[in-house]
Amino acid sequence: MSATPLAAHPSARPAPAFRGRIGRDARSGHYAVPRRYRLHLSPADPDGLRIAVTHSLLGLDHACPVTFLPAVPDCPDGGHCALRPLYEASAHRYTGPALAPVLSDDWSGRIVSTHGPDIARDLARHFGGGRTSLYPCGRESEIEAVERMCAEGIEGAAQRAGAAGAEESRSTEALGTLLGTLGVLDRGLGSQPYLLGDQISAADVELWVALVQLDTVHRHHLDADAVRRIAGHPALWAYARRLAAHPAFGAHLDLDGVNRRHHARCQGLEAAGSAVQILDWAAHSTSGTRTQPQVRQV
Numbered sequence: 001m002s003a004t005p006l007a008a009h010p011s012a013r014p015a016p017a018f019r020g021r022i023g024r025d026a027r028s029g030h031y032a033v034p035r036r037y038r039l040h041l042s043p044a045d046p047d048g049l050r051i052a053v054t055h056s057l058l059g060l061d062h063a064c065p066v067t068f069l070p071a072v073p074d075c076p077d078g079g080h081c082a083l084r085p086l087y088e089a090s091a092h093r094y095t096g097p098a099l100a101p102v103l104s105d106d107w108s109g110r111i112v113s114t115h116g117p118d119i120a121r122d123l124a125r126h127f128g129g130g131r132t133s134l135y136p137c138g139r140e141s142e143i144e145a146v147e148r149m150c151a152e153g154i155e156g157a158a159q160r161a162g163a164a165g166a167e168e169s170r171s172t173e174a175l176g177t178l179l180g181t182l183g184v185l186d187r188g189l190g191s192q193p194y195l196l197g198d199q200i201s202a203a204d205v206e207l208w209v210a211l212v213q214l215d216t217v218h219r220h221h222l223d224a225d226a227v228r229r230i231a232g233h234p235a236l237w238a239y240a241r242r243l244a245a246h247p248a249f250g251a252h253l254d255l256d257g258v259n260r261r262h263h264a265r266c267q268g269l270e271a272a273g274s275a276v277q278i279l280d281w282a283a284h285s286t287s288g289t290r291t292q293p294q295v296r297q298v
Contacts, residue, residue, distance in 0.1 A: 016115035017087070017096060022103075022122040030105065030112055032126035034063040037112065039119070040083060040102040044071035044257030046155075046209050047116035048101050053205050054120045056248035057134060063127050069100050071257030072264045086111050117147070120202065134202040146195060146203040150210035153181030158214055162221025175226055186233035193239075200246075208249060211240045215278045216255065217262045227276045241284045250285030 022030045022037070039055065041048040048069075055066065073080050079087075079097030087098045090111040103112045103119045113119050124134045135143060160166065160174035185207065188195065195203040219227055231237065244250045 016113065016118075017094075017099070018090060018111045018113055019115045019118060020112040021118060022112065023126045034127070035065070036105060036107055037064050038104050038106055039064060039066045040069060040080075040086075040100055040104065041066060042069040042071055042073075042080075042100050042257070042261075043252040043254050044261045045100060046213055049212070049252055050205055050209050051101050051116055051120050051123075052252040053209070053249050054123055054134060054202070056251065057200065057205070058123060058128050060123060060127055064123065071254060071261045073097075073099075078265075120205075124202065134200070134205070136196065136199075136201060139196055139201065142196060143201060143203045143206075147206050149181055149185070150206050153177055154210045154214060155218070157181065158218035158222070161226065162218055164221070175222075175229075179229055182230065182233045182236060186236040189239045190235040193242075200243075204243065205249075208240060208243045211236070212253065212258070212281070215240075216258045216281070217266075219276070219278065220262070220266075224276055227278065231276075231278045237279060241279055244279070244281055244284040253281060253285045255281055 020030055023032045039051060041052050043049045043052045052066070055061075055064065067082075069080050069082060075081050075084070075097065077097040079099050081098070083098035083100065083102055086102060086104055086109070087094045087096075089109050099114060101116050101119060102114055103122075104110065105112050113122075121135065128134070157174045157178035161171050161178055163171070166174075185195075192198065194200055195207060214230065219230075222230070244253065
C-alpha cells in the first residue's frame with residue numbers, strides 16, 4: 001500500500017518526560033544488552049498495547065522483561081504509583097505524573113524513555129535478532145505516514161466527531177475525515193494482506209491499535225448511523241479480525257481493562273453508537289490463552 005502523508009498536526013500523545021535512545025549515542029551508555037532493560041506497560045493504554053504487540057512479534061520475553069501495570073492508573077494525577085520511584089530516581093524533584101509506558105534501565109534504576117514510538121523502534125532495531133523486520137529498509141516514510149493517518153485521520157477525527165457540544169458542521173467534517181481515511185486503508189487492504197505487502201510491519205501494529213480504539217472507545221460517542229458507515233469497510237475490519245487472532249496481537253487485548261480505563265477518564269456523553277459493536281473482539285482474539293514468561297505483574 002502506498003500511504004500519502006497527511007499534513008502535520010499536533011500529536012494527541014502527551015509530551016514524553018524522558019526520551020533517551022538505545023544504541024543511538026554511545027555517550028549515553030544505553031547499549032543494546034539483553035536483560036538490561038525492562039518495559040512497564042498497561043495494554044489497556046494505546047501506547048502500551050502498541051509496544052506489547054511489538055515486543056511479542058519480536059519474541060523479546062527473555063531479552064527485555066515486562067512489568068504489566070493496572071489498566072486504570074492509581075494516582076490522583078493519572079500516574080502509576082508503582083512508577084513513582086523510577087521517575088523520582090531519574091529526575092530530581094520530579095513533580096509530574098508517573099505515566100506509562102516506561103523503558104527503564106535495570107543497571108542504573110533509571111528511566112531511558114517514556115516515548116512510545118521511540119521505544120518500539122529501538123526494540124525492533126536493536127533486539128530484533130534477525131526476526132521479521134517491523135521497519136523494513138526503505139519503508140520508514142510509509143510507516144510514518146500510516147502513523148499520522150492513524151493519529152489524525154482515525155483517532156483525532158473520531159474524537160472530534162464524537163465531541164460533546166461540538167458544532168454539527170465540525171462533527172460532520174471530522175466524520176468525513178475519518179471515513180475518508182478508512183476508505184483509503186480499506187482499498188489498500190483489498191489487494192494485499194498487510195499495509196506494506198505480504199509481511200506484518202510496524203504500520204500494521206499502529207493501524208490495528210487505532211481500530212481497537214475506534215471500536216472499543218470512540219464508538220461510544222458516535223451515533224448509530226456513523227458507526228454503520230464506519231463498519232462499511234469490509235476489507236479493513238476483516239484485517240482487524242485476522243490480526244486479533246494472531247497471538248502477538250490478541251493475547252494483549254484487555255477488553256475489560258480498556259473499558260474501565262475509558263470510563264475512568266472519559267467525560268463525554270454516550271451516543272446511540274455505543275450499542276453497535278463492529279467486531280466481537282473477544283471471540284476472535286487469543287486473549288484467553290495469554291502466556292507471559294519473564295513477566296512481573298504489579
